[in-house]
Amino acid sequence: MKCLLCNGEMEKATVAYTVDRKGYHLFIEKFPAYVCSQCGEKYLDEKEVEVIQNIIKALDEKLQNASSLPACRLASLYHDSCADPREIP
Ligand SMILES: [Zn+2]
Numbered sequence: 423m424k425c426l427l428c429n430g431e432m433e434k435a436t437v438a439y440t441v442d443r444k445g446y447h448l449f450i451e452k453f454p455a456y457v458c459s460q461c462g463e464k465y466l467d468e469k470e471v472e473v474i475q476n477i478i479k480a481l482d483e484k485l486q487n488a489s490s491l492p493a494c495r496l497a498s499l500y501h502d503s504c505a506d507p508r509e510i511p
Contacts, residue, residue, distance in 0.1 A: 423456060423465075430460030437464050441478060445485060448478065 423432040435457040441448040453474075456465040466474075 425458035425461060425463055426465075427463050428458065428461045430458045432456040432465065433459050439466075439474070441474065443478065443482070446481065448481065450474075 424430070425432055433456065435455060436452040437455045437457065439450040439453040439455075441450075454467065454470055456467070457463070458465075
């Protein structure tokens with residue numbers, strides 16, 4: 423595998439990966455990638471990109487669910503004062 427920018431040799435490595443989303447930042451400390459030995463350009467495998475996309479999708483859904491929780495349900499997480507505590511998933 424050659425670098426698209428400088429044609430240098432790509433080496434398998436782990437990189438830090440950050441995703442900036444509305445409402446949160448996802449930081450993955452060690453993620454498998456290819457790094458150019460000449461210019462340092464990073465490339466992610468197609469299937470690794472898919473992994474990240476799945477994580478983001480799952481997080482987005484969870485956060486959406488969390489923000490639509492009734493206040494009562496949220497309160498019951500911390501205090502037992504809720505009149506009708508439902509099961510917390
Ligand atoms: Zn390069």
